[in-house]
Every structure is written in structure tokens, then in C-alpha cells.
Amino acid sequence: MADALITSTIKVALEKTLALANERIGKLFQFKKDLETLRGSVAMIQAVLADAEEKQTHDQAVQLWLQRLEAVAFDAENLLDELNYEALHRQLVGKVRSFILSSDINIVFRWRMASKISDINKKLNKINKEANDFGLIRFQRATFPPSTTAKVTLNRETDSIAGHYVVGRAKDETRLVEILLSLSENAVSVIPILGMGGLGKTTLAQSVYNNSQVDSHFEKKIWVCVSDNFEVTRLLKMILESLTRRNVEITSRDVIVQEIRQQLVGKKYLLVLDDVWTESQILWDDFLRLLRGLNATNGNWCVVTTRKQQTASIVATHDPYVLGKLSDDDCWFILTEKANAGGEIPEKLQVMKKEIIKKCGGLPLAASAMGGLLRMKGKEESELILMNKLSNLSGDEDSVMKILKLSFNCLPSPAVKKCFAYCSMFPKDTEMKRDMLIELWMAEGFLQVDLKNKTMRKLESITWKFYCRVLCWKK
Ligand SMILES: Nc1ncnc2c1ncn2[C@@H]1O[C@H](COP(=O)(O)OP(=O)(O)OP(=O)(O)O)[C@@H](O)[C@H]1O
Numbered sequence: 001m002a003d004a005l006i007t008s009t010i011k012v013a014l015e016k017t018l019a020l021a022n023e024r025i026g027k028l029f030q031f032k033k034d035l036e037t038l039r040g041s042v043a044m045i046q047a048v049l050a051d052a053e054e055k056q057t058h059d060q061a062v063q064l065w066l067q068r069l070e071a072v073a074f075d076a077e078n079l080l081d082e083l084n085y086e087a088l089h090r091q092l093v094g095k096v097r098s099f100i101l102s103s104d105i106n107i108v109f110r111w112r113m114a115s116k117i118s119d120i121n122k123k124l125n126k127i128n129k130e131a132n133d134f135g136l137i138r139f140q141r142a143t144f145p146p147s148t149t150a151k152v153t154l155n156r157e158t159d160s161i162a163g164h165y166v167v168g169r170a171k172d173e174t175r176l177v178e179i180l181l182s183l184s185e186n187a188v189s190v191i192p193i194l195g196m197g198g199l200g201k202t203t204l205a206q207s208v209y210n211n212s213q214v215d216s217h218f219e220k221k222i223w224v225c226v227s228d229n230f231e232v233t234r235l236l237k238m239i240l241e242s243l244t245r246r247n248v249e250i251t252s253r254d255v256i257v258q259e260i261r262q263q264l265v266g267k268k269y270l271l272v273l274d275d276v277w278t279e280s281q282i283l284w285d286d287f288l289r290l291l292r293g294l295n296a297t298n299g300n301w302c303v304v305t306t307r308k309q310q311t312a313s314i315v316a317t318h319d320p321y322v323l324g325k326l327s328d329d330d331c332w333f334i335l336t337e338k339a340n341a342g343g344e345i346p347e348k349l350q351v352m353k354k355e356i357i358k359k360c361g362g363l364p365l366a367a368s369a370m371g372g373l374l375r376m377k378g379k380e381e382s383e384l385i386l387m388n389k390l391s392n393l394s395g396d397e398d399s400v401m402k403i404l405k406l407s408f409n410c411l412p413s414p415a416v417k418k419c420f421a422y423c424s425m426f427p428k429d430t431e432m433k434r435d436m437l438i439e440l441w442m443a444e445g446f447l448q449v450d451l452k453n454k455t456m457r458k459l460e461s462i463t464w465k466f467y468c469r470v471l472c473w474k475k
């Protein structure tokens with residue numbers, strides 16, 4: 001995914017550079033000619049980016065070229081930002097004329113900026129030459145999305161995230177609930193749900209967690225997303241946070257354990273540890289010892305979801321629940337639901353049903369990602385994508401990555417890609433309020449809305465749609 005990210009980062013930086021390299025700046029600082037050269041080079045580079053994006057996966061030279069370009073694009077953007085800031089500042093204090101003509105400091109400033117522009121122009125020129133040497137193909141500017149900033153159509157007022165549905169796991173849920181509700185002499189029993197990435201372990205664990213019988217059987221329920229950091233004090237802190245629904249600042253392990261004990265005294269609990277990777281017997285034993293000492297009640301359960309056989313064997317006190325693949329019909333349901341949002345299934349897709357299902361390999365994540373991709377590309381392009389770009393999928397984890405990567409590449413603009421990629425900076429399963437995320441995107445400059453011409457309500461509606469588009473991958 002990193003390779004797809006770099007091109008979107010570059011595209012956004014270059015678009016911003018073009019927007020900032022305006023005539024006003026050219027005139028004000030007498031850089032008209034340099035800025036024209038810069039704009040020309042940037043336009044030439046933009047024309048080869050689509051081809052570079054394709055080629056980078058198998059051509060290391062193109063990868064390195066993109067890295068060099070990224071650095072220059074950032075320099076250019078920063079420089080023009082500085083010039084714009086300076087111009088604005090001067091306008092505000094009403095010194096534009098004297099700034100250009102008299103002050104020594106401004107001569108120094110101008111000289112410094114001129115030498116920076118000249119340096120950037122030289123680098124862009126070199127990068128353009130290299131693009132020719134690599135044989136990168138130039139596409140018409142019109143084939144790019146019209147702008148990197150958020151162009152959100154305002155024709156629909158009620159965009160929403162697709163509702164969550166779980167298919168084909170009723171038997172698994174029933175079986176797991178039976179196990180959790182069975183009589184147990186143990187203080188804490190541990191059952192792993194084992195299966196490859198994207199098979200639906202977390203989804204199943206969620207269904208079990210929210211099951212009504214489970215609700216009435218356990219007096220306390222705790223959900224912790226572990227990921228690859230199995231640090232015991234961190235886990236205890238997260239358990240306490242889940243129990244109290246507030247931030248825990250305490251750092252002393254003993255104090256945290258004490259507080260958890262108070263929460264759980266005399267109460268049967270279910271603890272879900274989602275996405276566990278540890279293979280350390282020592283860490284696990286340490287954690288389990290603490291769990292056992294939390295209360296005197298028997299029949300507590302801990303459900304662990306994991307991809308790793310080794311982890312499952314370390315943690316299990318009960319046979320691991322090995323999750324199976326989804327049936328063809330269930331995969332088809334997920335895919336078409338995502339591709340068509342409940343609408344009629346296009347004939348073209350229907351004809352290719354067998355082949356498409358094979359590519360999903362029983363993985364709900366593959367079905368869901370493929371559905372999202374087909375929805376994004378529309379009916380016409382769907383067939384082409386399935387026949388060409390996704391022709392050799394074999395329904396394994398690698399296939400999922402390929403589908404996800406292609407989906408990312410197909411997001412409608414670099415700005416949308418950046419918003420999406422930005423979310424990857426946060427730890428897995430971070431919960432964040434929508435408005436907070438939108439504010440962060442705005443602060444990063446991904447979401448540029450003309451504030452002067454938009455009323456607040458309209459602005460909210462635009463940003464909401466943008467959010468839906470990024471997180472639901474909608475067109
Ligand atoms: N039974 C299902 N019905 C519908 N969608 C499902 C089902 N199972 C999983 N999905 C969807 O597939 C995607 C992957 O599921 P999930 O996160 O549960 O997989 P996982 O096995 O926990 O993966 P990982 O190992 O990466 O944690 C999610 O988008 C989820 O909504």
C-alpha cells in the first residue's frame with residue numbers, strides 16, 4: 001500500500017504547488033518566468049504519474065524516482081506556501097510597495113527565494129528527463145481526476161454508511177455461545193478463534209459478544225483489541241478502561257489490578273482479546289495468572305481471536321475454534337450487497353458469478369473488498385477489472401491484499417486517497433469521532449472547501465459526504 005500512497009502524496013503536493021504558483025506571487029516577487037517554468041515542469045510530471053504508479057510495483061528505478069520526486073514536490077509546496085504567506089502578511093501590514101523596492105531584508109528574502117526556485121526548477125527538470133529515460137508514458141491531463149481537492153457532488157443529501165450485516169455464521173455463533181455458557185470449574189477458561197486474516201474472526205467474536213444469552217449469562221463484558229503489542233500492563237489498563245468507560249492514567253500495575261478487582265468482585269465476566277499475535281509463553285502465563293486472581297467466581301471466559309496457530313496453542317485451555325471459510329452463496333451475498341447496495345445484480349456480474357466467487361476463496365474480506373471495488377468502478381469497467389487486473393487471484397490472503405490495493409488505487413482522487421491513508425497512522429481499531437477526523441483532515445489541508453461561498457450547513461454536508469466516500473469507498 002505504501003507505493004500507492006506515495007503517488008497520491010505527490011499528486012496532492014503537485015496540485016497544491018500549481019494552485020499556489022499563481023500570477024499574484026509571480027508579479028509581487030518578480031518571479032513570473034521562474035514560476036512559469038515550474039508550472040510547466042509540474043504539468044509534464046503530472047502527465048507521467050499514472051504510468052509511474054503502475055510501473056513502480058515491478059520497477060525499482062521508478063520507485064526511487066518517485067521518492068526523489070516526492071522530496072522535490074514537498075520542497076516546492078513549502079516554498080510556495082512561504083511566498084504566499086509572506087505576500088499575505090505584507091498585504092496585511094500595507095507594505096507591499098516598500099517591501100519590493102526598499103528593504104534590505106526583503107532583498108535578501110527575494111534572493112533566497114529566487115535561488116530556491118531555481119534549485120527546484122533544476123531538480124524538476126532532471127526528474128522530467130529521467131521520466132523520459134525510463135520511458136514513462138504521458139497521459140492527457142484530462143485523464144486525471146479534475147482536482148485533488150474534495151469535489152463532492154451535492155446532488156444527494158442523505159449519504160450513509162452501509163448497515164452492518166453478518167451472514168453465514170449462525171452455526172458458529174450458536175456453537176461458541178454453547179461453549180461459553182457450559183458449566184465450568186475453571187476460574188478462567190480460554191478459547192481461541194483461529195483463522196487466516198479477513199476470515200471474519202473479529203466479526204464472529206462481536207456477534208458472540210452481543211448475543212442475548214451471553215448478555216444475560218455474564219455480568220461483565222470486556223472487549224480489548226490487542227494487536228501485536230502484548231504488554232501486560234497495557235492490557236490491564238485497557239481492561240480497566242473497557243470496564244469503566246473512561247481514560248485510565250494510572251501507571252502502577254498493582255493499582256490497576258486492584259481497580260479491576262473492585263469492578264469484578266463477585267461477577268462472572270467474559271473477556272474478548274481481539275487480534276492477538278504473541279508467541280511468548282512467559283507473557284501469556286503472567287497475564288493468565290493475573291486474570292485468575294481477579295475474582296473468586298468460576299466460569300469466567302476469555303475469547304482470543306488470532307491468526308497464529310502457535311498463539312492459539314499457547315493460550316488455549318479449550319480446543320481452539322477453527323473458523324471455516326464462508327459458503328459461495330454467502331460470499332456472493334456480501335459481494336453483491338456491497339457492489340449494488342441492495343439493487344438488482346447486473347447481468348454481466350451474474351454471468352461471471354462462478355468465476356468471481358472463486359476469486360474470493362471463501363474470505364468475507366475479499367468478497368467485501370471486491371464488491372466495494374466493483375461499485376466504485378461502475379458496471380462498464382467491472383468486467384474489465386475482473387478479467388484483467390484481478391484475473392489471477394487464487395482466493396488466499398495475498399488475493400485480499402491485491403484487491404485492497406487495487407481498491408485504494410481506484411479511489412476517486414488523490415485527496416480521498418490521502419484521507420484514507422491518513423487513517424492508517426492510528427493504531428488498529430482506534431475509535432474516533434467523525435467530526436474529529438474531519439477536523440484533522442482539514443488541518444492537514446486534504447479537504448479544501450471554499451469557506452466564503454459555503455454556508456455552515458452546506459459545509460457540514462460536504463464534509464459528511466467526503467467522510468462517507470472515504471470510509472465506505474463510495475463513488
Ligand atoms: N459473516 C460475515 N458477513 C458479512 N461480512 C463479514 C462477515 N465476516 C466478516 N465480514 C467482513 O469481512 C471483513 C473482515 O472481517 P474481520 O475483521 O472479522 O476478519 P478477521 O478474521 O478478524 O481479520 P484479521 O485477521 O485481519 O483481524 C470485515 O469488513 C467484515 O465486516
Ligand SMILES: [Mg+2]
Pocket residue numbers: 201202203274275305
Ligand atoms: Mg480481526
